[in-house]
Amino acid sequence: MKSSLKISETVVRRLPIYLRYLNELSMRNVQTVSSQELGNRLDLNPAQIRKDLAYFGEFGKKGIGYDVSYLIEKIRQILKLDQTINVALIGAGNLGVALCNYNMYQKDNMKIQAVFDNHPDKIGQTINHLTVLPLSQMHEKIRAENIRVGIITVPASEAQNVADQLVEAGIEGILNFAPTIIKVPEHIRVHYADFTADLLSLAYYLE
Numbered sequence: 751m752k753s754s755l756k757i758s759e760t761v762v763r764r765l766p767i768y769l770r771y772l773n774e775l776s777m778r779n780v781q782t783v784s785s786q787e788l789g790n791r792l793d794l795n796p797a798q799i800r801k802d803l804a805y806f807g808e809f810g811k812k813g814i815g816y817d818v819s820y821l822i823e824k825i826r827q828i829l830k831l832d833q834t835i836n837v838a839l840i841g842a843g844n845l846g847v848a849l850c851n852y853n854m855y856q857k858d859n860m861k862i863q864a865v866f867d868n869h870p871d872k873i874g875q876t877i878n879h880l881t882v883l884p885l886s887q888m889h890e891k892i893r894a895e896n897i898r899v900g901i902i903t904v905p906a907s908e909a910q911n912v913a914d915q916l917v918e919a920g921i922e923g924i925l926n927f928a929p930t931i932i933k934v935p936e937h938i939r940v941h942y943a944d945f946t947a948d949l950l951s952l953a954y955y956l957e
């Protein structure tokens with residue numbers, strides 16, 4: 751793999767989509783897959799898929815396709831998911847609890863390792879084997895557990911405050927579900943998740 755390559759964000763965002771389907775194939779004991787099959791299933795252009803994957807080295811064999819397990823391993827390496835990445839979630843409300851209960855760790859190696867909230871009724875509750883901790887323990891816990899990513903599921907009015915505390919604690923990336931833009935130093939990567947906007951924009955396309 752050309753490690754110094756700067757990979758475009760669109761390619762990086764497609765890799766988990768490939769990975770998810772490859773994992774599905776692997777569960778069904780499928781050993782090889784062609785770019786055509788991947789393209790059909792994922793509604794992507796096979797040439798685009800070949801281009802994306804060739805970017806990281808020659809994985810496919812002409813006439814045979816890609817070895818599913820090998821491709822899974824390579825994509826995980828590229829995404830750095832060959833190591834466990836610990837995650838903290840802040841805001842144990844409706845959305846936060848649902849996310850904690852979704853067990854992405856088994857397949858994807860990103861693990862919610864700590865949950866924080868500032869409400870006395872929430873602190874001490876157990877969600878999917880995790881005890882909700884007060885914010886006062888955030889800094890220490892993040893460092894002790896080598897937590898590198900924070901998920902924000904607090905009200906929008908609290909999101910910046912929480913983001914500041916995550917940055918202060920040494921987090922490297924944030925996934926923000928609160929409907930507001932947060933300001934962070936340049937070295938911190940922020941992604942926004944907004945399925946409400948997706949849903950609302952869908953309305954435009956209805957007859």
Ligand SMILES: NC(=O)c1ccc[n+]([C@@H]2O[C@H](COP(=O)([O-])OP(=O)(O)OC[C@H]3O[C@@H](n4cnc5c(N)ncnc54)[C@H](O)[C@@H]3O)[C@@H](O)[C@H]2O)c1
Pocket residue numbers: 840841842843844845846866867868869872885902903904905906908911912926927928929943944945946947
């Ligand atoms: N991205 C999306 O599509 C989408 C969808 C649903 C909700 N949301 C957003 O997600 C957030 C959570 O929604 P919800 O329905 O779970 O709300 P909720 O009120 O059920 O939960 C919010 C939780 O955050 C906690 N909290 C508030 N301030 C805090 C702080 N400073 N530090 C730590 N914890 C704090 C509260 O005690 C509560 O447990 C909101 O911002 C909401 O707008 C986004």
